[in-house]
Amino acid sequence: MSTEIKAPVFPESVAEGTIATWHKQPGEACSRDELIVDIETDKVVLEVVAPADGVIEEAIKGEGDTVESGEVIGKFKEGAAGESKPAEKSSGGSEASGAGKESGATGGAESSANTQSGEAILSPAARKLAEENNVDPASIKGTGKDGRVTKEDVQNHVDAAKSSSGSSKAAAPVGDMPEVNVQQGERPEKRVPMTRLRASIAKRLVNAQQTAAMLTTFNEVNMGPVMELRKQYKESFEKRHGIKLGFMSFFAKAATEALKRFPAVNASIDGNDMVYHGYQDIGVAVSTERGLVVPVVRDVDGLGLADIEKKIVEYGTKAKDGKLGIEDMTGGTFTITNGGIFGSLISTPILNPPQTAILGMHKIQERPMAVNGQVVVQPMMYLALSYDHRMIDGKEAVQFLVAIKEMLEDPARILLDV
Missing domain, CATH: 4.10.320.10 (E3-binding domain)
Incomplete structure (x- = not known):
């Protein structure tokens, strides 16, 4: 019995997709729930699996072809055995990379059916x-x-x-x-x-620079207290929670407390309306082979440091494997990006619309600092807050960044909310 292979139903925010890779060719047998084709959208790569044991009968859409939500892309014959001789019918399309599965792929027309040479x-x-x-x-x-x-x-x-x-x-x-x-x-x-994801990233970044009155304010934070806290409790923390204690959870909690004090930084602009959010959903920028993605850790105010670390590790693993879903990356009221892991000393992060602010972390570097009239070497990090001046005044932006600095330099402030 032949059945149609259809593209998944895309979310409202996704208009169309591209056939990235046919993992099974016409004439090849496959098992139930085995991956047969990847469809790349401007946000994620969606996987289509075999509905039952059978064989790919026909690939209507070739690699590189554009498909719409729910569109028929091929035919599947249930219960049929795989043919030893490949199918002759082919469907042209240009090869595209998908979720880092075939890095360095080059565009070019090729048939979706197997061919015989000699x-x-x-x-x-x-x-x-x-x-x-x-x-x-x-x-x-x-x-x-x-x-x-x-x-x-x-x-x-x-x-x-x-x-x-x-x-x-x-x-x-x-x-x-x-x-x-x-x-x-x-x-x-x-x-x-250019992949759909990277094209989408480029469009959003250019749009952010063209439509927002974007400014960046800088400060620096002494990371010594946080580093000492991690050193003191890292073994007992990992033993109790099964996860390592990183820096990002401290920044997420400090940002959450600061967002509660400065609601405009946690808001967004929708047309002529300013939307204030009574919750803190923080996006954490993650670099992948396909481009930058921003999964969202939701309701951070109600999470402990261990919960935040577990979520970040989970999202990092899913991003590396190309398994992030649309629901993982939609929403978000504020974003944190860490260029320090690549060695960046200072930068100006670009807004992630419709959010009105983004915090940039950087490399921890020992520098001579004046402490009580004495020169002391301290592990310092530059912080950058890019913000939309249409929504946030300079005074609020500076005070917000100072609040984060103070909480990180005295982590007890996070617990005591002072």
Whole structure:
């Protein structure tokens, strides 16, 4: 019995998606709930699984094709056994990267059906990679079903050839550009299509700069008290809660207390209305291979440090695996971003609309400071608060940042609410 394979129903905030990767090709058997295709939206990668045991009968939409919510993208035959010979019907589409599964993918039309070259049976991605690297498919031993040569088989063959070639002339990698053998004086380039997520990020950041009256105020905080607290209790904290005590939970709790004192920083602008939120949902910026995502830790005021740390670790793992859902990233009344983990000493973070403020953490660096008339070396961190001047006055922004500084330099203030 044939059934339609449909794209998931997208949330209201997502208009359309792109077929990122067909993990199963026409003619390939698959088990119930096995992943068959990834659909990339401007927020997350959605996975479509097999409805039952059977075989992919037809791929109506190829990799790179745009699909709408609930649109039919293929056909599935329930109960059928996988064919040893791949289907001949193909559907063109340009290959796109999805959730970091195939880093360094290049755009190009390729069929969604497996093709046969000589005696080797290749998947479309494997055939394309073999052609790009001038590799004879017949020289590669396939590890896929029925001896099919997979993309991984080709990549392994190419890597082995490079390592055995010794000191061959190679260009230094540029960003995420793969190594290529070039002659002296040549200038290698690589052109890849922008993913939906990165295109969406670019659009939102530009929009934030064009529509908001964005300013940034700076301060610095002595991280010694927090570091001493962590050092004193880290072992007992981890033993009791099963999670390490990090810096982000302290910043989240300090920001929550400061947000309660300065409601405008926790507000948002909706047209001509100012919306004040009576709760603190704090977004934590996470860098992934696909781009920056901001999962939201909700109702932080009611969470302990251990609860916050567990949520951050959970979101970090999901982001790395491309498993964040729309519900994980929607909402949020305030955002914290930590460029310090990459070594940033100071920066001006950009607003995450419709929020009106974002706090930037940075690298902890020992610096000589004047303490009671004496020069003392202290572990210092620069803080940056970018805010929308349409909603927040400079006085409020500065006082908000000072409140965070004071609570971090004397963590007892967080507990005592003073």
